Amino acid sequence: MSNNISIKRLSGAALIDYIPELARLRILVFRDFPYLYDGDIEYEKKYLQTYINCPESVIVLAFDGDKIVGASTAIPLKYETDEVKQPFVEHGYDPEQVFYCGESVLDKNYRGLGIGVKFFEQREAHAADLGGFKHITFCCVERSVDHPRRPADYVPLDTFWNKRGYVKHPELKTTYTWKDLDDSIETPKPMTFWLREDHA
Template sequence: MTQIRIERCSGKALERYIPELARLRIEVFREFPYLYDGTYEYEEKYLQTYLNCEQSVIVLALDGDSVVGASTAIPMQFETEEMQKPFLDHGYVLEEVFYCSESVLNKNYRGLGIGVRFFEEREAHAAELGGFRHITFCCVERPVDHPRRPADYVPLDKFWNKRGYFKHAELHTSYLWKDLDDDEETAKPMTFWLKDER
């Protein structure tokens, strides 16, 4: 394994990485808890949101020229209604919320501190943009007895707490996608975690 490089890119600079990012997202999100049966066409369309927003950021983990990990973030004002609604319902100002959408990392590169860097780089980007009082992300809620839950699965709650994020059960939404083994999309419950900026 060569030295891993961590790079940030925003807006149109992302375009060259779209194929690798789509492939990586499909690969990683097949794992529990997302169990996402994704398609390249959907991923390419989804990533256009970040391509079209100059205030977005994608943090890349590169091994040579290969993308082995990526972490996305965008001001909440540019996100979908499903993501915005819980914050509007609870009196948050969207322009003051920075949304760390997802992180994906090839399993061969986990445990090397890359996940920590993903948070650090996204938070640094939010600080450079300025004006944010809250940084957030959300995760899917799966039952503890889910049939596809691996016996050795460890939730990331402690990792997120250590980064300063705490679960806010009052901030929740749902998102549609097709699970592995399913024939159609179903709504998945999603709960937000929040870190207040000082």
């Protein structure tokens, strides 16, 4: 990893000072495929408030000097919304024993430096510090292979996730709703979960 990059792990109210910059970064990165998210600052601030309110949450920040260039979130599944918890409940998982990794966003100029690995390592370390989790999970959006905005050189992150020990679970699905760049209204998007077995 570049010597210019530093990684910081924060929880709860320690995030307050970083919310505006985190919101800006999320909107910027999530405009790209596969999310194509047409976001706004006020929604992002409200979303990130969940992590401020939960003392067991974590956000891992990547800095280039004083500038935030990446962020990665996670929280015990029991604090998440019903749309996130329900697939696990329906398939016999105990939400108390699942740790949920929200998302990772990274300025494209800083990719390929090992920061994505650090994001997973730090979130997994936080889960271990909290203790009691049998599974760590995250979800990703499903887009068709012939989607008109799919870049010709787009490479899914499946291999990277597999190397981290995560396995795709097609039976664990939910939907998130947001407005795509080409749409005038919000529409539901299919999301599929990936799991890694952990030791409680």
